[in-house]
Amino acid sequence: MTITNFYDVTLRDGNHALRHQLTSKFVGEYCQLADSSGVWAVEVGHGNGLGASSFLVGKSSTSDEGLLVAAREGLRNSKLAVHAIPGFATIKRDIYPALEVGVEVFRVATHVTEATVAQTHIEYLANRGAIVHGVLMMSHMTNIAGILEQAKLMKKYGASAVILMDSAGHFVPSDVADRVSALKGEIDLEVGFHAHNNLGVAISNAMIAVKNGASIVDGSSMGLGAGSGNAQLENIVANYGRAHLDGTKLREYLQMSRLVESAFEDYLPRTNSSSVESGMAGVFSGYAPQVKQISSEMGIEQEELWNEIGRRRLVAGQESMIREIAQDLMNL
Amino acid sequence: MNSKGRRVAVLGTGNIGADLGERLLLDKDFELVAVVGRRSDSPGLQRFQGRVPHVLSGGITALLEIVNDFDGVFDGTSAHDHLHHWDVLHAANKWVIDLTPSRLGQPLVPALVGQVDAMVLNDNFSWNYSMISCGGQSSAVILHAICENAVDIEEVEISSSIAALSAGPATRTNIDEYIDTTENLARIVSGCAKAKSILVLNPADPPIMMRTTVHVKAAHFDLEKITIRAQQLVEGIQKYVPGYDIVLKPYLNAEGHVTATAKVTGAGYVLPEYAGNLDIINSAAVETARLHLQKLI
Numbered sequence: 001m002t003i004t005n006f007y008d009v010t011l012r013d014g015n016h017a018l019r020h021q022l023t024s025k026f027v028g029e030y031c032q033l034a035d036s037s038g039v040w041a042v043e044v045g046h047g048n049g050l051g052a053s054s055f056l057v058g059k060s061s062t063s064d065e066g067l068l069v070a071a072r073e074g075l076r077n078s079k080l081a082v083h084a085i086p087g088f089a090t091i092k093r094d095i096y097p098a099l100e101v102g103v104e105v106f107r108v109a110t111h112v113t114e115a116t117v118a119q120t121h122i123e124y125l126a127n128r129g130a131i132v133h134g135v136l137m138m139s140h141m142t143n144i145a146g147i148l149e150q151a152k153l154m155k156k157y158g159a160s161a162v163i164l165m166d167s168a169g170h171f172v173p174s175d176v177a178d179r180v181s182a183l184k185g186e187i188d189l190e191v192g193f194h195a196h197n198n199l200g201v202a203i204s205n206a207m208i209a210v211k212n213g214a215s216i217v218d219g220s221s222m223g224l225g226a227g228s229g230n231a232q233l234e235n236i237v238a239n240y241g242r243a244h245l246d247g248t249k250l251r252e253y254l255q256m257s258r259l260v261e262s263a264f265e266d267y268l269p270r271t272n273s274s275s276v277e278s279g280m281a282g283v284f285s286g287y288a289p290q291v292k293q294i295s296s297e298m299g300i301e302q303e304e305l306w307n308e309i310g311r312r313r314l315v316a317g318q319e320s321m322i323r324e325i326a327q328d329l330m331n332l
Numbered sequence: 333m334n335s336k337g338r339r340v341a342v343l344g345t346g347n348i349g350a351d352l353g354e355r356l357l358l359d360k361d362f363e364l365v366a367v368v369g370r371r372s373d374s375p376g377l378q379r380f381q382g383r384v385p386h387v388l389s390g391g392i393t394a395l396l397e398i399v400n401d402f403d404g405v406f407d408g409t410s411a412h413d414h415l416h417h418w419d420v421l422h423a424a425n426k427w428v429i430d431l432t433p434s435r436l437g438q439p440l441v442p443a444l445v446g447q448v449d450a451m452v453l454n455d456n457f458s459w460n461y462s463m464i465s466c467g468g469q470s471s472a473v474i475l476h477a478i479c480e481n482a483v484d485i486e487e488v489e490i491s492s493s494i495a496a497l498s499a500g501p502a503t504r505t506n507i508d509e510y511i512d513t514t515e516n517l518a519r520i521v522s523g524c525a526k527a528k529s530i531l532v533l534n535p536a537d538p539p540i541m542m543r544t545t546v547h548v549k550a551a552h553f554d555l556e557k558i559t560i561r562a563q564q565l566v567e568g569i570q571k572y573v574p575g576y577d578i579v580l581k582p583y584l585n586a587e588g589h590v591t592a593t594a595k596v597t598g599a600g601y602v603l604p605e606y607a608g609n610l611d612i613i614n615s616a617a618v619e620t621a622r623l624h625l626q627k628l629i
Contacts, residue, residue: 054528055547055589056491087531090508113535114496116504141535313536318493320545320593324579 004210004240005040006248007192007218008233010260011071012083014224016047016286017267020060024070030221030259031074037252039233040216041079041105044071047226047286048316049083049109051094056319057286064094068101081105083135086117087317091124099128107163108154109135111315112142115150119157126158133192133216134159137316140170140282144182151187161190161216166205167286167316169198169228169279173208184213192216195231197223198279200271202231207239221253221260222268227278227285229269232257277303281310290322298326305329337427337457337625338362341386341395341402343417345369345376347500348408348431351602352614353380356406358601361622365402368395392417399424404625406617407431410502411509418460425458427624429617432502433509437462439517441472442619443569448476450520453627461620465510466596466609467492467529468517469616470544470576473569474592477562478582479522482590484551488522490514491530491547495539498607507531522548539606542596543579549589558582558590566594572619573612575599 011030015022027044034042044067046052046060053060060067064082071080080103084095095106106125108118118134125132134154139147151162164179171179176193183191193209195202195218206217219233234253241248261268269275278288283306291309295302308325340362342352349367353376356364365385369377372389380387386401388394392413395405404427407414411434418436421428430437437460444451463469471490479485503510511529518527534540559582569576575597582592596608603610 054491054530055487055489055549055585055591056530056545086507087511087533090511092508092512111496111533111535114504114533116501117499117507117533120505120508312540313534315532315534315536317491317530317532318534318543320491320580320591321493321543324543324593327580 003215005216006233006237007216008034008039008042008220009194009218009230010220010224010233012043012045012049013047013226013230014220015045016226017224017229017269018264019289020046020053020058022062022067024062024066026263027067028070028074030256031071033252033256033259035075035078037249037256039078041081042071042075043081043083043107044068045082048088049085050098051089052085057317065097065101068098068103072102079104081107083107083109084121085109086121091121095121095125099130105131105133107133107135109137112136112139112150113146115153118154122154122157122159132159133161133163135163135165137165138167138284139164139179140166140168141313144179147179148182148186151183155187155189161192163192163194163216165194166196167284168282169196169202169275169285170282171205172199172201173204176205176208177212180209180212180214190215192218194218196225196285197228197231197271198275198285203235203239206231206236210240221256224260224264225269227269227288228271228275274302277306281306283309283314284316286316287319287322290319294322294326298330300326300329337403337629339365339402340404340406341366341368342406342408343368343392343395344408345374346408346502347498347603347607347610348614350376350379351610352406352408352617353384354601355614355618357383359618366395366398392420396420396424402426404428404621411506422458422460427458428460429621430460430462431613431617433465433506433513435462435509435513435516436460439464439520440620441469442572442616442623443473443565444476444521445623448521453623457628459624461624462513463613463617463620464517465514466494466542466613467510467514467531467544469612470542470594470596471546472517472521473565474546474562474578474594475518475521475548477565478546478548478553478558478590478592480561481554481557482548482550482552485522485524485548487526487549488518488524489528489547490518490544492542492544493532493534493540494542494609495606496533496535497539498603498609499533541606542608543593545591545593547589547591551588553590555582555584555590562592572615575608575611
């Protein structure tokens, strides 16, 4: 069977849970631990990736460069990775400087139907010899044929892997099995899967992706991530060890988990009524803080707001629509 | 206005070019003499067969063969191609309205002419006006209204979401240039060096209407003056973009942070209503050309 690469998004997706307040001190500390675990790559940055610190999504307390330099110092074995969404990140302003810092893996991400927006960035990085993954975010928002078409484009541009993100935590295990196996069956490239835990099945989804041929699996320590969080990395590793009698260093992953648990006790994500509502409505997990704030400020039910956002089919990066939608719901 | 100066060509036959062609055919201030594309079978060119004197498929080279038949050019190709186009068109003493995000020409938002120092019309006949981007055109008046009534501006941001269907191949491959030129506009209008721009494509069906949100961080704001000023400037932009409206009036988002959102509904010359992004940049282009000629002739 193929080797499974564990991909740690704690220091990127987890930054959503921390409202983008991650410090370079913590990044350095965490990376030293992660580096001894054998995790394939550690992704670092603002929750929406390079260049995304903004009023729209949330301001980072530490610059991309500050976080990446700290991570670079801590990582010798594991690769340093970033998430980059064209429309937020540009080559000149963000991607080139990240290459200079020594980032090795670039995940260029678009909404699941918009891969063409990433052509310039993927081609540039592939030409520079970086490892490039194409990421299809909000992958529940199109059908399997649509996913295959977009994955083929990313491969054509030069991506060595395509990562399916269940950004809304909407998938159940059979959805993941169908999509990952279709990708593996139709296209000769690596497939990865990134889960969110809105419906409480993130770890199952990650495991079923591996079973169906995904060779890259995303997770985060304690599930630290947007909304109800990601698949817990230590649990994926434990499950994987049971299934494959694998000697992966669970002990190191548990140390990473303990570090996160003690440092961010008040920020640990959980699956609650709001996250189930958002998962069922198929809304981007990163919207949770804004939905919580605006619904309480304007006195409307979170469920009503989640459902209306879902009905209007918002994608990642449309935070400023939430207030307008809330006003519409109140007929203001 | 006499005919001197107002004979125009449209370069590029994508979404932008086709919509511009239709507008210019209806506009009595201009005489559309040529539509120029690359491929003779492109639908954008086909639609003008028999309706415009010159329908040319050989790009800028073909256009230069009729160099004495036109005075100005609307360039709706790509940022990369525009650099060469301006070289040869300037040498031929033509005025040019650049609809690509090349950042080559003078950025202009018609509604801000005379309101912002940098937004002035030039006295040279052969001049290059940059239409910046749809995000730039749709944010500029709100940004100006806020910044004019703010003290010690620290940071500004423009974020836009547009319907995926309205973003053609050039927009997609030029997304970095789009961001760069929009951030440049934000600096010009606000006078603040720290500027950010974001673009999001949304594929929802039915398609979404374009939204642009402006954020300004400053030590102090006069919200009442901002609201009045924004309303005045919006009335100015509505003269050439009837579908422009503020959907979230300027409000104090947090201490020292004002936010507002505009919505742009397209006029629908060629593309449906959801293409407000194309409508606003094309409307600004035609308005800029009109102002340029009014000043000179």
